[in-house]
Amino acid sequence: MIVTKQGFLALAPQCTTTSELLSAAARRRGMDVEILGGAAPERRGAHYYGGPAFAARVAEGLEVALLEPSDDWLTTLPYAYTGRRIAMSTLDEARRLSRPAFVKPPREKSFPAAVYPTGADLPPGPDAAVLISDVVTWAAEFRLYILDGEIRTGSQYTTYGHLHAEPLEGHRHEPAVREFAADLLSTCGDTLPSAVVLDIGLLTPDHDTEWAVVEPNMPWFSNCYAAGPDRALDVVLRSAGPRSALAERDRRFCRHLGDAHLAG
Incomplete structure (x- = not known):
């Protein structure tokens, strides 16, 4: 299938104000926009915008490289540059805190990022990596x-x-x-x-x-x-674009989603 030089923008099904703004910006520059269903489309040249849970289902089929900062x-x-003490820890360790602290998952939204009076106030859930910082x-x-x-x-x-x-x-x-x-x-x-x-x-x-x-x-x-959505789109396209266009300096920042070896 022939695709445009710029490829196309693939969106997760959940519509947001940002996805609408980015869609309009993509169309202004002549890109196709496709809202994904349960599977990735059978075409190449995809860029992705949407959540990580849906990305885990379609990233391999889209052949996109999802860039992200390191957790720590x-x-x-x-x-x-931080103005506060920040430590990488685990949720189990955070539950032992006896002082107020800001606790958040490093990437996912598995529980609300917030100031918790003590570790006992953290929501229930399995142990996971967290960032703990001064308030x-x-x-x-x-x-x-x-x-x-x-x-x-x-x-x-x-x-x-x-x-x-x-x-x-x-x-x-x-x-x-x-x-x-x-x-x-x-x-x-x-x-x-x-x-x-x-x-x-x-x-x-x-x-x-x-x-x-x-x-x-x-x-x-x-x-x-x-x-500005037009300039934001430039950054989005690079951050989740074709693996074939991945720069060497970005390989270490690629997200691995299950068996989708995005840095390969």
Whole structure:
């Protein structure tokens, strides 16, 4: 089957505002968009947007390479970039905490990422890897779409934990956001995939650092909020595109889904 040079965008069945925005952006550049059913389409040149659970069913058939940051990436950063102590641990270990801590799964949404007063307040479930960090207060949080070490677009998405989406372009904090991101990427950019979503935040004045990394995310499973969808799409396409086009530097960031050896 003949496909366009740009391939096509394959979407998980669940419709979201972001999938609609990315679909419209893809069509504007002449790409086909296909909402997947129970199996991957019999065509090549796919790029994917959707959740990891559905990706596990269709990634091998689509022959896509799904890029993602390493689970422990936050723990490898200097304190100057995090503004808090962060440790990789297990859910069983986290249940023994006697102090408040922010606990989250490193990738999946198997339980809510939140501040838990003690480990006993964590939800039930099987043992799994978790990130445990000191509790901090974010005055504002920003989502940045990064491609080859450069910000393609971005959005503020919260203020003091409440949804507040505004484009990065023209935002009063845009210069500070770009300065912090540029410094971080020049120092640690080679430890991230070439296409990644990076969340950073402005800490409240009671902390000893001003800007810090919130977390990295997978572009193929991220809400773009008020970021420009056309530029966000560039990052999404790289983050979940044909295995045949995978760059050597990104092979170590490929997700393995069961028997789908995406880095092969």
